[in-house]
Amino acid sequence: MTLDNGAEVIIGFEVHLELNTATKLFCPCATAFGAAPNTSVCPVCLGHPGVLPALNQEAVALAVRAAVALGCRINLVSRFDRKNYFYADLPKGYQISQFDRPLAESGSVALLGTDRKVRIRRIHMEEEAGKLNHEGESLWTADSSLVDFNRAGIPLIEIVSEPDMRSPEDGRLYLHSLIRTLSYLDVSDLRMEEGSLRCDANISLKPAGYEGDLEDLPRVELKNVNSIRNVVRGLEYEIARQAALLDVGGTVARETRGFDDASGTTLSQRSKEAANDYRYFPEPDLLPLRLEAAWVDEVRQALPMLPEAWAAKMMGYGVRGQDAEVLVSDPGLVRFAEATHAAGAPFPDVVSWILGDVARLQNAHHLPYGEGPLCAERLARLMALIGDGTLSGRMAKEVLEAIYDDDEDPDAIVAARGLRQVSDIDALTIIVGTVIDANGKVAEDFRAGKDKALAFLVGQVMKATRGQAEPAVVNRLLRERLLGGNPL
């Protein structure tokens, strides 16, 4: 994106991700979201005197899984460092993080719908801080603040991109692409609104003709953005703000700015924290993190199929590209489609069912795909019952609803409700005859060319069979009987 004044937009991201381990990074406290304040705490995560961190290997495994999925090189020896600063939500007065020897480096994310990639500079592990609840507008004006340390010590990874994005739209694509890949890994809940995923954007404008290092451009860090939509809004606002400053010969200050949802603007965060010298030094309470190359290979081998591969596989089944993209937007969706197929249902019918009624009902019941009463086997069986003519499409929908209500197999529901499509020609022919005899006037109308009259007769036959006749067969029999054709 090049602005009117010739400046180019330069965007990079730091994405923080809470790993969904059972316990915290350095202590045995549970990581459950939504517990009563300060109930999932212990001397270690409260920073009591004398405590030491004990590294959670599950967190290391999840971090490595995410890093290899993003194509990073894993550093077999990495190191934890202390990032020192004072804040009320930081129990020890330092955060255990990784500074100059991070867990992983040099990965990439393919931008959705383009042939471009955004490079990942590094991924490192660190611990989460507690949560402050200010009784007032901000920490600086609040009468008091309450601290909840349940979150303190939850494992995080920080994914740092290179400044490879050139527009807010690139930023949006990057975050969608990154989150889509991560969603296949089961490493994090990825909930921006709950804070388990946080995006800080770095944005600067490169004036036309600038030849220097991008890192040296005055850069604004955009924080407190709780949705991708707001990231885009914040970036757009910043571009306009910085461009206006440059146009009048001003300079852009290197600072942290917060996005204000209500006004759609960004505000400078002139906290003392921003001016901090973090005094990083190696964490003496932890040994360097050493990983076996063979173990990293195992993690890589154990990676699930990622969205690009899934999309290709779906298209291989004959699924349209657009539908394939929708399917892979949710790993549960595409895995459910695949499982239903594996249980015997054909593509592309599977797709229309899953993207149609199944999606509607799963959402209505707030269920992830594959969970709840509708398993892949039941859906495949339901589709088989249509295929063999046992159920009409309309009946199948009724059975599908019933699966959610009764949590029963389709066959059991069909039997219990007597839902069997009448396709016995002899039985139907008799009913068709009876209906024509009873509606002589309508039959005459049809013979006289009023096509609509047929629909009434079909309806009467359906009524007589309590809906279990196959409409197409009824239609054919009525036409034959009324317009001649085969004598019966």
Added chain:
Amino acid sequence: MSGPLDLSLTEAVGATKSGGISTSELVRAYLARIARWNDTYHVFLDVLEESATRRARELEQLSAEEREALPLYGAPIAIKDNLVLDRGSTTAGSRILEGYHAPYAATVVERLERAGAVVLGKANLDEFAMGSSTEHSAYGPTLNPWDPARVPGGSSGGSAAAVAARLGLAALGSDTGGSIRQPAAYCGVVGLLPTYGRVSRYGLIAFASSLDQVGPITRTVDDAAALLAVIAGFDPRDQTSLHEPPPAVFPEASVKGLRLGVLSSYPDGMDPVVRAALEQTMRALQDAGAHLVPVELPEPTRALAAYYVIAPAEASSNLSRYDGVRYGLRKDAEGLYALYDETRAAGFGTEVKNRVMLGTFALSAGYYDAYYGRAMAVRKTIAEGYDRIFGQVDALLCPTTPDLPFRLGERLADPWRMYLSDLYTVSFNLAGLPALSVPTGLHSGLPTAVQVAGPRLSETLLFRIGRAIESVAPPMPAPDLKEGGAA
């Protein structure tokens, strides 16, 4: 004076197990002596009379078989007050932790109690273990049991004084730059700095994490070995602790055929009494069959400089948690940063503030390489220097301190001279090596001592040499406690 208080740890445990004395009688004898003398010598910051009495009674209920399984059955032990305990107070000698009650117990204390020991109380120390005299305790200094006008050393001065004065059968201290060995030397008792990682630091209030170790202070070398055997070993809560079995409890005593490194030169200002005591020990060990090999210590003054960068740097970070938000002292103030400023200004003593500022500076952007980075490089050089030395000799014999216990107040205005008493101790912390201070007798009523250091995990060898030193030194009497002093 002669009675239960004069039994060594090994003797006392033998007596309680055989029924020669009950655990209650033994604990009562110590508590009575503490009640008599603690106000004068100010050894304990908190005496756990009730829990110690109760524990002693519980121990009596055990069967003979159960008692036999407890290597420290009924042993009354003092704990330095920077080791947390889930009862009583824990202050680390600081106002900032006044009234703090820890919610858990240190691994070493758990291990002691599981082995049958009875914790008598929390011994005095320099604030956050920063000092060499206990004069930096926010609660007042401990007096030297041999001369109440003199310091007991530090920072584990309370622990060493307790053991010397028979106010504890043994004690735990912590050693970051000499804080076990120097007070042991000043008080005429045995003190061991274990190999870094030998003993869990979980529950030791951190001063400088990469240097801190917990270790025993006892009346005999055998007692130190017995205590170490209980507290040593891997602890999953301290990932820097080593997967090493505890060393042997009863080492042999012979030094025959051992190559012992001795200093080829001594610094100016070394007390001639200290030097004479050292040389006498050297001769006696030589007579006992050791080969003395002159060696040069790797840069003792640079070691001291590196130590006084690394230790404050780590301390500046370790002490950040004392911010008035969650526990300990809190000064109400307008706003968060004012709360920090006022709480820390009121809660920390001058020495702690000096070191926090020094350490903060050493880690600051633009200074890191010149100070912390360079100090870490020196540290590596020193460790390599010791690797070379221990390629040539089995162990090293050197002074624990270059001086005798100094007078209270004498060095408060002269921190550098105070720091100099760490000259022979800090380099072993920097290199992560074990070192043992053993008393060699009395000179004009003041104790003298020597230090034996060895390669990593050589504690058994150090105990062996230590026993040999004990056997050639005159027996240490109990000090004669008296009223008064310069407190």
